[in-house]
Amino acid sequence: xxHTRSILLSGVFGAIxxxxxxxxxxxxxxxxxxxxxxxxxxxxxxLSPSLLYRPLDMxxxxxxxRALGMGGAYLAMANDPLGIGWNPxxxxxxxxxxxxxxxxxMSSGSTTTGFxxxxxxxxxxxxxxxxxxxxxxxxxxYGTVAFALPVWQSGERRVGAGFSWRRFAQVGRPExxxxxxxxxxxxxxxxxxxxxxxxxxxxxxxxxxxxxRLFSGLDIGATANFLTGRNRVNQTLEQDTGGQGLSDLGFxxxxxxxxxxxxxxxxxxxxxxxxxxxxxxxxxxxxxxxGGTWQNQTVDIASFVFINRTGVLSGYDQTVPxxxxxxxxxxxxxxxxxxxxxxxxxxxxxxxxxxxxQAYDPFxxxxxxxxxxxxxxxxxxxxxxxxxxxxLPAADLEQVSFGAEYVLYRNxxxxxxxxxxxxxxxxxxxxxxxEDYSYRxxxxxxxxxxxxxxxxxxxxYDPAWDGxxxxxxxxxxxxxxxYNGSHGEQPTGTGVSFGxxxxxxxxxxxxxxxxxxxxxxxxxxxxxxxxxxxxxxxEGDTVQSVTIRDDDGSHEEELPAPVxxxxxxxxxxxxxxxxxxxxYAFPGLF
Amino acid sequence: MxxxxxxxxxxxxxxxLTLVLTxxxxxxxxxxxxxxxxxxxxxxxxxxxxxxxxxxxxxxxVYTDQGSVYHATIQSVNEKTITLEDAVLExxxxxxxxxxxxxxxxxxxxxxxxxxxxxxRDEIQGVERVGFDGPRTLRNVTYWTLTSTIVSLLLGxxx
Numbered sequence: 014x015x016h017t018r019s020i021l022l023s024g025v026f027g028a029i030x031x032x033x034x035x036x037x038x039x040x041x042x043x044x045x046x047x048x049x050x051x052x053x054x055x056x057x058x059x060l061s062p063s064l065l066y067r068p069l070d071m072x073x074x075x076x077x078x079r080a081l082g083m084g085g086a087y088l089a090m091a092n093d094p095l096g097i098g099w100n101p102x103x104x105x106x107x108x109x110x111x112x113x114x115x116x117x118x119m120s121s122g123s124t125t126t127g128f129x130x131x132x133x134x135x136x137x138x139x140x141x142x143x144x145x146x147x148x149x150x151x152x153x154x155y156g157t158v159a160f161a162l163p164v165w166q167s168g169e170r171r172v173g174a175g176f177s178w179r180r181f182a183q184v185g186r187p188e189x190x191x192x193x194x195x196x197x198x199x200x201x202x203x204x205x206x207x208x209x210x211x212x213x214x215x216x217x218x219x220x221x222x223x224x225x226r227l228f229s230g231l232d233i234g235a236t237a238n239f240l241t242g243r244n245r246v247n248q249t250l251e252q253d254t255g256g257q258g259l260s261d262l263g264f265x266x267x268x269x270x271x272x273x274x275x276x277x278x279x280x281x282x283x284x285x286x287x288x289x290x291x292x293x294x295x296x297x298x299x300x301x302x303x304g305g306t307w308q309n310q311t312v313d314i315a316s317f318v319f320i321n322r323t324g325v326l327s328g329y330d331q332t333v334p335x336x337x338x339x340x341x342x343x344x345x346x347x348x349x350x351x352x353x354x355x356x357x358x359x360x361x362x363x364x365x366x367x368x369x370x371q372a373y374d375p376f377x378x379x380x381x382x383x384x385x386x387x388x389x390x391x392x393x394x395x396x397x398x399x400x401x402x403x404x405l406p407a408a409d410l411e412q413v414s415f416g417a418e419y420v421l422y423r424n425x426x427x428x429x430x431x432x433x434x435x436x437x438x439x440x441x442x443x444x445x446x447x448e449d450y451s452y453r454x455x456x457x458x459x460x461x462x463x464x465x466x467x468x469x470x471x472x473x474y475d476p477a478w479d480g481x482x483x484x485x486x487x488x489x490x491x492x493x494x495x496y497n498g499s500h501g502e503q504p505t506g507t508g509v510s511f512g513x514x515x516x517x518x519x520x521x522x523x524x525x526x527x528x529x530x531x532x533x534x535x536x537x538x539x540x541x542x543x544x545x546x547x548x549x550x551x552e553g554d555t556v557q558s559v560t561i562r563d564d565d566g567s568h569e570e571e572l573p574a575p576v577x578x579x580x581x582x583x584x585x586x587x588x589x590x591x592x593x594x595x596x597y598a599f600p601g602l603f
Numbered sequence: 604m605x606x607x608x609x610x611x612x613x614x615x616x617x618x619x620l621t622l623v624l625t626x627x628x629x630x631x632x633x634x635x636x637x638x639x640x641x642x643x644x645x646x647x648x649x650x651x652x653x654x655x656x657x658x659x660x661x662x663x664x665v666y667t668d669q670g671s672v673y674h675a676t677i678q679s680v681n682e683k684t685i686t687l688e689d690a691v692l693e694x695x696x697x698x699x700x701x702x703x704x705x706x707x708x709x710x711x712x713x714x715x716x717x718x719x720x721x722x723x724r725d726e727i728q729g730v731e732r733v734g735f736d737g738p739r740t741l742r743n744v745t746y747w748t749l750t751s752t753i754v755s756l757l758l759g760x761x762x
Contacts, residue, residue, distance in 0.1 A: 155756035
């Protein structure tokens, strides 16, 4: 059942204690510091699943509001400094020095289904759920700053050059989750639990571009991308009872740095004035990921201490597969362009190689033993298995786009084009799937270790004996869970878009808006196991029974189901992205 | 962190101010050639000469004579003449700029300040009023504000 690479970790990691909501407050709790050392990505898959994999998707962040307005069917239309992000040959489209800027913003709405109608914190009364939402946070980010200029011309041949600093791949994914509860259905002080996951991160590319017009109609170009960037995650867990104000329950911080180099190659072939073909190809490249540090502070619900865990994610080289985009543009009328693009990146072939000190994915039970009852200490792990090939939930990016541009108004050097687009996108990751994670129970560990059956375990080891002569019900204490790396379905979404531009003289302003819908699968509060928010599915879910013979004779005993997985939620997302671009030409500057 | 923020604000503000404040004026021809003393105008005179500024006693003006640009002060204005004083050669521009630069080393400067220049009003060939170019200014302000904001976001990503 379990993958050989799987790991076992303490569920303590997931224990964010709602108990503090109804306790006397956590300030009195002692703090235990646990250094879990250097670990690999499969440990991250347990600690914080949302941080496991961020696709290096170069497709969705390509710049220019004009492109967004046409649904991403823009490759053959790129002809200004922002076009560098689409096709390096675009630098030949400028007749004078031109400076372009581009920014993007995002907001989203969501509907979440699958959260239980009530939850019962250990030792507390039942709380009824009045709402649960998980949404991507609104954000405003730079897209690209670029310039281009013609540098040489002779007859039909010409050479153009440019320089750009652009968002190459978006890795930050800020989101927030809000759960509201009441103590009884008739209404009482409402309790709100919220996670605010702030993320600021991107792989950025800066570098020069050169384009050559070999002969009339054929432009080729190349861009050297020096890659840099980082991702910083700062998640806080807060609660508010009866509107008395927010109080912190814990936090999680994570940082990574990126560096590398890649090349973009592009070509545009103009067939007269009414048709263009274009291609962009980015060969496979390596991205060096270093500086991974992780910190998590929560209240351990079992021992009622603050657990402050720190660790270092081992550095690795990520091989990012090649990126290919093909485009066509047709001009059936003097004011109308029709376009279509196909984009593909075999991101499922993404591979990792750990660099530097080896990564170890520690066993959870060691942590449990070490973290309870001590004030402050470090934990060293010995011979835990080295994970050399972590199972990433990667999937291929594929996008088909169609677009149209129509010049609504034209007078002298003033133009007002409008644009429409449609796209179908296979998002380049696999959904989190309940099958990815499997629970492990304390009694199973004993059985496995000794090679005995459940009945033999009870007769031999009898952990339920309380010393008073009365048998207690066996405690199916969750010891930890394994990450299997099987992964679920690849999400597919559709988007429609609209755009408009205002061009006058040397300046043009462009606006693009895209509405994209898809269904995501998420763990409740982002955690595969939490005794409150994503509780042990055994409770109320027994499907196996065994016959127990003891001093009281024979009777049936219920066991947890042989395969147990966490619950997941479906989140229907509707994401609105807008881009604003502007280009200023400086005739005669050079 | 704070240093990066100040850097971001500083760079963006400097970019915005420097670039917004350029090129926001336009010239509107005055058909009848009449102008007021408080109006900023450009007078075009015969023999490739021009005078720009407020044509009033004591005003600082820019006088151009065949590519030589002088800063001067108006000494007097009457119905027949405009007299400039303290004209200082600032630079050479236009078609004579290259020749002036080439000959600069060989030329002997007798005096930097021209004591007095008298312009005959009958030689005025055209009058243009220098005004505020609203659309152009709006266009520039919008573009450079957007650019500064985006550069600020870019720098913020790095901080």
